[in-house]
Amino acid sequence: MKSKYHRWFQWLAIPFVALAFHIYFGFTVKGRKNIPEGGCVVCPNHCQLSDPPLAAAALGHQVPLRLMAKKELFAKGLLGPLISWLGAFPVDRGGTDITAIKTALGTVKAGQKLIIFPQGTRDAAEGETKKGAAMLAVKTRAPILPMYISENKKRRCHAKVIIGEPFLPDVKEKDYGVIADDILRRIYALKEQA
Numbered sequence: 001m002k003s004k005y006h007r008w009f010q011w012l013a014i015p016f017v018a019l020a021f022h023i024y025f026g027f028t029v030k031g032r033k034n035i036p037e038g039g040c041v042v043c044p045n046h047c048q049l050s051d052p053p054l055a056a057a058a059l060g061h062q063v064p065l066r067l068m069a070k071k072e073l074f075a076k077g078l079l080g081p082l083i084s085w086l087g088a089f090p091v092d093r094g095g096t097d098i099t100a101i102k103t104a105l106g107t108v109k110a111g112q113k114l115i116i117f118p119q120g121t122r123d124a125a126e127g128e129t130k131k132g133a134a135m136l137a138v139k140t141r142a143p144i145l146p147m148y149i150s151e152n153k154k155r156r157c158h159a160k161v162i163i164g165e166p167f168l169p170d171v172k173e174k175d176y177g178v179i180a181d182d183i184l185r186r187i188y189a190l191k192e193q194a
Contacts (some may be wrong), residue, residue: 018086
């Protein structure tokens with residue numbers, strides 16, 4: 001059974017997710033004023049399982065958002081439908097997933113926020129990036145919103161999410177790798193504010 005995104009469910013659930021993270025991590029968000037109106041590509045760092053819901057909670061429930069997630073998550077019992085209802089859609093990281101790319105492009109063009117991790121996985125080597133976020137931002141001419149999520153989170157660690165200033169990629173740049181590297185550099189530059 002294929003599950004669909006339900007904006008109303010997301011609107012109701014994100015405040016509870018944020019509350020749970022406030023209780024568990026004691027997390028704070030800096031830079032919400034930097035969230036642009038309309039569609040954008042939100043690019044957080046990714047080192048722990050908690051990063052996707054933390055990124056969503058940092059954006060808040062007033063912002064319609066979607067999230068690219070590895071397809072394997074959608075085959076895990078109730079997790080698949082739950083994350084679908086919250087706005088996640090599957091991507092096959094093993095190749096070019098045209099359906100995921102079309103969904104991502106449509107999301108940004110519809111004025112929603114798209115959360116995509118430039119590293120592609122929690123296990124990426126330091127400085128390793130994938131080109132998907134850069135390609136989507138260039139194709140949609142949407143701003144990129146860098147976001148730093150504190151690493152090594154554990155209970156009551158006072159986790160921080162820093163939302164940087166949005167920027168537009170150089171649409172004339174043909175090498176998406178250059179843009180992806182710039183995105184990652186901007187994300188980790190926010191670490192100093194954490």
